[in-house]
Amino acid sequence: MRVHRVARAATLVEARAGSVRDFASRPRFLCLNASAPRLAGRTAGRLEQRRCFSLSRILRSGAAEAVLKQAAADPSSLTQEAIIDNLDDAERGRLARIRNIGIAAHIDSGKTTATERVLFYTGRINSIHEVRGKDAVGAKMDSMDLEREKGITIQSAATFCDWVKKENGKEEKYHINLIDTPGHIDFTIEVERALRVLDGAVMILCAVSGVQSQTITVDRQMRRYNVPRISFVNKMDRMGANPFKAVEQINQKLRIAAAAIQVPIGSEDSFQGVVDLIRMKAIYNEGAKGEIIRETDEIPESVQKLAEEKRKVMIETLADVDDEIAEIFLDEEIPTPEQIKAAIRRATIALKFTPVLMGSALADKSVQPMLDAVCDYLPNPSEVENLALDKRREEAQVKLVSYNSLPFVGLAFKLEESNFGQLTYIRVYQGKLKKGMNVFNARSDKRVKVPRIVRMHSNEMEEVQEIGAGEICAVFGIDCSSGDTFTDGGLPYSMSSMFVPEPVISLSIKPKSSSDGSNFSKAMNRFQREDPTFRVHVEPETQETIISGMGELHLDIYVERMRREYKVEVITGQPQVAYRETVTERVEFDHLLKKQTGGAGDYARVMGWMEPLPMGPNGYEQSHFETQVTGGTISEKFLFACQKGFLAACEKGPLLGHPVLGTKMVINDGATHMTDSSEMAFKIATQQAFRKAFKEAKGVVLEPLMKTTVTAPNEFQGNIVGLLNKRNAIINDTEIGIEDFTITADCSMNAMFGFSSQLRAATQGKGEFGMEFSHYSSAPGQLQKELIAKYEKTQADRHKK
Numbered sequence: 001m002r003v004h005r006v007a008r009a010a011t012l013v014e015a016r017a018g019s020v021r022d023f024a025s026r027p028r029f030l031c032l033n034a035s036a037p038r039l040a041g042r043t044a045g046r047l048e049q050r051r052c053f054s055l056s057r058i059l060r061s062g063a064a065e066a067v068l069k070q071a072a073a074d075p076s077s078l079t080q081e082a083i084i085d086n087l088d089d090a091e092r093g094r095l096a097r098i099r100n101i102g103i104a105a106h107i108d109s110g111k112t113t114a115t116e117r118v119l120f121y122t123g124r125i126n127s128i129h130e131v132r133g134k135d136a137v138g139a140k141m142d143s144m145d146l147e148r149e150k151g152i153t154i155q156s157a158a159t160f161c162d163w164v165k166k167e168n169g170k171e172e173k174y175h176i177n178l179i180d181t182p183g184h185i186d187f188t189i190e191v192e193r194a195l196r197v198l199d200g201a202v203m204i205l206c207a208v209s210g211v212q213s214q215t216i217t218v219d220r221q222m223r224r225y226n227v228p229r230i231s232f233v234n235k236m237d238r239m240g241a242n243p244f245k246a247v248e249q250i251n252q253k254l255r256i257a258a259a260a261i262q263v264p265i266g267s268e269d270s271f272q273g274v275v276d277l278i279r280m281k282a283i284y285n286e287g288a289k290g291e292i293i294r295e296t297d298e299i300p301e302s303v304q305k306l307a308e309e310k311r312k313v314m315i316e317t318l319a320d321v322d323d324e325i326a327e328i329f330l331d332e333e334i335p336t337p338e339q340i341k342a343a344i345r346r347a348t349i350a351l352k353f354t355p356v357l358m359g360s361a362l363a364d365k366s367v368q369p370m371l372d373a374v375c376d377y378l379p380n381p382s383e384v385e386n387l388a389l390d391k392r393r394e395e396a397q398v399k400l401v402s403y404n405s406l407p408f409v410g411l412a413f414k415l416e417e418s419n420f421g422q423l424t425y426i427r428v429y430q431g432k433l434k435k436g437m438n439v440f441n442a443r444s445d446k447r448v449k450v451p452r453i454v455r456m457h458s459n460e461m462e463e464v465q466e467i468g469a470g471e472i473c474a475v476f477g478i479d480c481s482s483g484d485t486f487t488d489g490g491l492p493y494s495m496s497s498m499f500v501p502e503p504v505i506s507l508s509i510k511p512k513s514s515s516d517g518s519n520f521s522k523a524m525n526r527f528q529r530e531d532p533t534f535r536v537h538v539e540p541e542t543q544e545t546i547i548s549g550m551g552e553l554h555l556d557i558y559v560e561r562m563r564r565e566y567k568v569e570v571i572t573g574q575p576q577v578a579y580r581e582t583v584t585e586r587v588e589f590d591h592l593l594k595k596q597t598g599g600a601g602d603y604a605r606v607m608g609w610m611e612p613l614p615m616g617p618n619g620y621e622q623s624h625f626e627t628q629v630t631g632g633t634i635s636e637k638f639l640f641a642c643q644k645g646f647l648a649a650c651e652k653g654p655l656l657g658h659p660v661l662g663t664k665m666v667i668n669d670g671a672t673h674m675t676d677s678s679e680m681a682f683k684i685a686t687q688q689a690f691r692k693a694f695k696e697a698k699g700v701v702l703e704p705l706m707k708t709t710v711t712a713p714n715e716f717q718g719n720i721v722g723l724l725n726k727r728n729a730i731i732n733d734t735e736i737g738i739e740d741f742t743i744t745a746d747c748s749m750n751a752m753f754g755f756s757s758q759l760r761a762a763t764q765g766k767g768e769f770g771m772e773f774s775h776y777s778s779a780p781g782q783l784q785k786e787l788i789a790k791y792e793k794t795q796a797d798r799h800k801k
């Protein structure tokens with residue numbers, strides 16, 4: 001009977017694959033039925049009724065794995081919704097209790113301090129150590145010496161814990177994979193890659209400062225990857241703490257509906273706990289480290305009115321984003337706690353709302369309710385849409401389903417060098433990853449064996465035999481790049497990688513002593529592999545090593561790590577802006593390279609045109625080479641050499657020697673000599689044609705423009721506007737709050753050197769700013785002239801020597 005069912009299931013899947021392709025455009029309706037074409041004319045409602053009927057029987061019959069494997073061969077035959085609807089109870093239960101979350105926020109908001117509490121309350125660590133604490137141990141997640149010394153997070157750190165949520169006398173255990181990310185913009189790639197693979201996030205805000213410049217950046221990143229978030233207003237013990245200001249700012253500045261789901265009991269020094277507005281219960285922390293939670297129905301009189309008022313606001317805000325609550329609200333009824341919780345969950349996962357909780361990590365208050373909220377309101381892996389591209393189907397998008405029985409698909413999102421070799425962090429999107437298993441790298445098509453799998457706990461690791469779908473782990477002994485997709489070899493899937501911003505600043509670097517050369521190269525190789533925003537190249541003429549990155553702090557940290565971890569002292573040059581070059585007009589070219597004076601000569605003629613490429617979604621695209629030669633005037637081999645010449649020319653633009661972006665070169669004709677033509681001749685001819693055409697096509701210097709956000713108390717607004725005007729910044733927006741204001745502007749990177757010290761001076765140290773690469777734009781004419789003149793002079797001096 002069972003064999004029969006499996007066979008039937010397989011036929012059904014095949015039938016659908018063959019004849020129901022037109023149904024693929026309606027992925028919500030699953031139709032595992034050979035008579036599907038007949039059904040095409042029926043109404044959606046009737047299809048919905050039939051939906052999954054055969055599948056659910058098959059899945060429950062124990063033939064699920066066979067069906068799912070078949071389905072995996074043809075993903076259009078099963079939809080994510082259908083598989084999830086039909087998961088067996090054990091699998092559904094497992095997924096429902098997994099949370100992959102990140103903690104992201106502005107610098108110094110308390111991410112690491114809060115994570116330390118989370119680890120302590122979940123039993124992962126036995127004692128709490130503070131960031132820059134007196135015991136000199138440092139927080140668990142800041143494992144690097146440099147992090148502990150500076151009190152900042154530089155690398156994101158992954159850990160996991162189990163949280164037992166208690167509600168109405170019932171206990172439920174959740175498995176949480178957690179990534180603590182750095183706050184500083186220079187390490188933004190760490191946030192970027194964490195958010196790429198996480199299902200939800202906790203956005204921490206400071207109760208005094210509210211939404212800060214980096215909160216805005218983190219918000220943008222969360223939107224980029226559609227990451228739902230809960231918000232936690234930390235530092236409620238600080239003087240001037242005002243969680244409602246933070247709530248208002250989330251609504252106004254981040255433009256996402258937000259409402260407090262708690263109100264504080266007491267404030268500043270006398271902050272004691274919170275009132276849960278959903279269940280109307282007061283929550284206090286007791287015990288030496290706040291480990292005991294005491295809940296009571298007795299809400300202190302002093303906060304009773306506030307709690308009622310804010311509960312109303314919470315319901316009203318929810319009514320704006322959730323239809324069910326809207327209906328209850330319009331009927332002038334009061335939703336039950338269960339209805340409110342369900343609505344918060346729906347709206348949060350739909351990215352329409354963020355519930356705001358509050359507490360003080362340092363004072364050990366109200367962190368546990370935040371953990372409950374992670375379980376209650378952030379999605380489990382099966383509630384998040386994760387897509388891959390199917391190479392068989394012209395890169396059509398397919399949904400991945402966190403089901404253990406499906407073939408394995410995972411994404412390597414972070415690489416780290418460890419004492420035991422390269423450690424690759426992998427998010428398993430579907431299927432299981434097992435020790436000893438062979439996996440395929442979708443980019444390189446190479447097969448590798450997985451020798452060791454570990455779960456990371458900051459810098460410690462715990463060996464495991466296998467990792468289930470929807471989880472995060474790290475593996476040893478896999479050679480790959482950040483962003484590579486791995487599969488079990490059966491599925492030609494690849495996942496889109498994360499957004500890697502262009503470096504904006506560079507400096508020359510060399511070891512002080514030549515005997516350190518080998519360690520210097522080792523360090524450079526490692527840093528480059530680990531961090532896609534850190535780039536290294538050698539200037540061919542000067543043989544200088546140039547490093548580029550996201551900001552001065554970013555490069556400083558690598559210089560410091562070189563000294564500490566590789567014992568290499570280095571000499572660095574002045575930081576330089578990472579300029580780019582491009583053309584602005586279309587020009588045609590006809591270039592002949594001819595040297596035929598005795599002996600073997602050189603001959604190559606290339607003809608075609610050069611033109612600006614249209615702008616892409618992120619601005620200037622990478623330059624592009626095309627051949628449209630007909631009639632074989634230039635052979636394939638020589639055209640390949642032309643392409644090489646083009647790429648070499650793009651690496652080193654004619655104006656400043658910086659890379660060329662947004663330029664297309666087309667070769668459509670030319671000529672070859674029987675004996676004197678060579679690959680080298682065509683390569684050089686293309687380079688020469690490129691340089692000539694580039695000037696005629698009105699080549700320009702591009703400079704990086706930075707999205708800059710400055711926040712300071714209102715009294716300094718005039719000073720800041722003055723400072724920004726002096727730097728020719730384009731002010732896009734000014735928001736004036738009760739106490740402070742935020743200006744968003746586009747500034748050139750060049751004009752922003754030294755801005756931090758001037759800002760400090762102009763605001764008595766109270767102003768702060770964040771800067772993020774926005775796009776490249778033509779540099780002002782005068783600056784271009786100066787830069788080109790300087791470059792030409794150094795080139796001329798070099799030739800004289």
Ligand SMILES: Nc1nc2c(ncn2[C@@H]2O[C@H](COP(=O)(O)OP(=O)(O)OP(=O)(O)O)[C@@H](O)[C@H]2O)c(=O)[nH]1
Nearest residue numbers: 107108109110111112113152153183235360361362
């Ligand atoms: N008063 C008060 N101080 C806090 C609280 N939480 C954290 N801090 C302090 O704020 C400072 C920054 O805390 P961290 O936990 O390092 O902040 P972070 O957000 O991880 O910092 P980065 O990763 O460097 O961006 C430390 O000195 C903490 O002791 C809190 O609830 N109340």
